[in-house]
Amino acid sequence: MASASATTSPDESASHVSSSGGVAPSRLTARFRALAAEGRKALVCYITAGHPDPVSCVALLRGLADAGADVIEIGVPFSDPMADGPVIQHSSQVALDHGITLSRTLDLVREAALDIPVVLFSYLNPILAGGDDVLHRARAAGVDGVLATDLPVGADPEREAWFGASGLDFVRLVAPTTPAPRMEEIGRHGGGFVYLISRLGVTGERDALPDDLPETVQRLRSATSLPICIGFGISTPAHAKAAAALADGVVVGSALVRAAGRSVDDAIALTRSLRAALDER
8 A cells, every 4th residue: 555645835945945955856857866866767647536436546646656556646527628639538427427627636636645656737717717726735635746737838928927926836748740859848847757649630549669769759759858758559568678778657547547447456467567577687
């Protein structure tokens, strides 16, 4: 069972002053540094809050942590998830039918009390609807980072400053078609890690990784010092191992959500197999 961890107070920044007087890294940064020191790759697991149901979701969060997840992205259900494929769209509707809101998402994170970093994954509208203090409430619940899928760098400087002042790592998305100067700008305004979308289109499982993925990772590596995690289309241990060989970690979403729809045990078993593949020498 994942153990409870102390959360930092809402007025601290993602990198905060430690008791010894130095600047302590965020939990996301610390996790990636520890993995790099061990020569291991990060397994980032996405689930939809409240799916398959609120009670099972808490068991799922804890089970994924126990099975070897390094970071969990918890998706806030949204009525119009334009960037998501059918599996995550369906899970979002199931969660909405259970009455899951952003506030209830934070309740699930608080109840799970994980000892690994948690990233709040959301479209912008639910975050804005949560009120001016929603990001501080997220930190108090145990959230370490936030990813707003539809807030690109430079689109709304005032809103981005609001995110930046929250003390949460602002995880940014990069597409395979992003030019190098734009990659550099995204890296300067991001935190925790960069989520590299492996291919254009919506989320979902695929049969193979894109042929141009190594070149895309190389361009992004030249543009930022942040860890790089590859997502979109990674659904099997073989996919995860191949993608992780190029980057610092992988993000697995639709395959886990599909497995969770069958049972929590199926999702945990898939996570264990992904972890084993990443740790193979």
